[in-house]
Amino acid sequence: MDYYHNILINLILEIMNKTLYKLKKLYDIVENFLFIDKGYNEYFLPLLRVGLGCLILIKCAAIQGNILDFYGNDSFIPTEISNVLISEDSFTLPNIYANLSLQEIISEAEFIKVVFNIHIVFLISFVIGFFTKVSGLVTFAFNLVFCLTGHLFSYGVDGFITILLFYACLAKTNNMLSMDKQLGIFQKDKFSINNVFILRAMQIHLCLIYFFAGTAKAVGVNWWNGESIWRSLHINSVSLKIDFFSNFPLLLTILGISAILLDLFYCIFIWISKTRKVTLTLTLLMHIFIGAVLGLPLFASVMMLFNLIAFYIPYQTTNLLNYQSAKL
């Protein structure tokens, strides 16, 4: 009996050892993938900071005339009503205003305008790379507060801005093209994470974005028969007479199927060096289509920036910004 018992224990131990060995090997592969620098062009980090910062500035410039129409208790949907839909309501601008007991100093509308302007100041500081870490974190916090306050007026672009700002705050984005670099501020940044790790996180995130976008489209029938493309042509169209496109159902079907396939297989073809450029070009074209036809230029720009910093800039061996880099 002991003999069989020992054999069984040895067998279990052997299986456990083999499994542990395989897990260790798998872990090593994951660690190498996440941390080993294969000579990636590090300009993706300053371009993340500058590109993203500029796009947020454009967004702010575009809505600054209607700030009070979207945020606060004088907005289309007063915060006290929109708060019903969210669980965490403590960080909305009207709540911060009330908690700080500023009622006797300034009005809520003035408070929102002041916060908005402070947000822009930090945003500019972030773009030029001046006290990048601090300005990045403050920008990130303000962005969250504005998203939470005006959550009913948010759309996809705000979510992607949050994602990119999150990565930008974790990364060392002031290593190039920044005032910090020129002035020698925070060059020994202990709070930033390995550049390759951030790159991998952005790449995996982007792959998941397209994969889930693809599966969501694929489960319905309307992306396979061109109906969804047909319907999307009607979004934001003031004139209803665009039935001209209905003469080309085959083209609409091909576009619909292409969108599904591109989304679904992006996560495979973008990793293969031979197919990366084609995949990236087709994806950028898709976003140009979204920007132009669906009337979402800012959303399209953020997605194009995301693609470029994740899968184009890091793989560029020639340094296009060498001249500026030398100057800074």
Next chain:
Amino acid sequence: MKKFLVTSFLFHFICVIVANLVMQEQTYHQYYNETNESGIIEKTMNAVGLKNDLIKKYGRISGVELGFGFFAPNVASEFLPVYYVKQINIDEPQIITRPKFLRTKESQIRYSSAVGFLMKKIEKDQDPCFEDFLDLYVKCLSSKVASNYINTDEMVTQIRYKNVPTLKEIKIKGVQPSYGLLSQHTYQFNSRNHE
């Protein structure tokens, strides 16, 4: 440090995957079964604690709560409030489809996004309290528009949705896109200021 980062990486992307699986399941059920009930994935995630408050907060901060099923499985109908503003001493009401004070395309997109919330009006088996909330929502939109017009006496707000015919309908029957009426709301104003 590396082990901590690898663990964080895995946690971060598990959150992304879970958020999207739950959202896709919800969308699927809403679209095909017209129900808002929790699906198997959501129930499982709740049971294993992957949807607790702390993770939800992390999801909101890092942006991982965002679902990526844009315009899927189908492109939804557009909603359009049409405001008829009747001012004192002016016979003809002003018809407003897009408030003029929304000066930029970006502002208009954000307004459309808020209007899109009214899509919940067409969802079946809605809680009566939530229906009241949606009526209040329309009232808020109307009130904001009315506040930009002096001497508003009465306002009628129609919630319309764009009926886009299928490719077959337009080809065979020649059906044209149109705006259907979802609901109509009337508000009385008795002074210069809106109620």
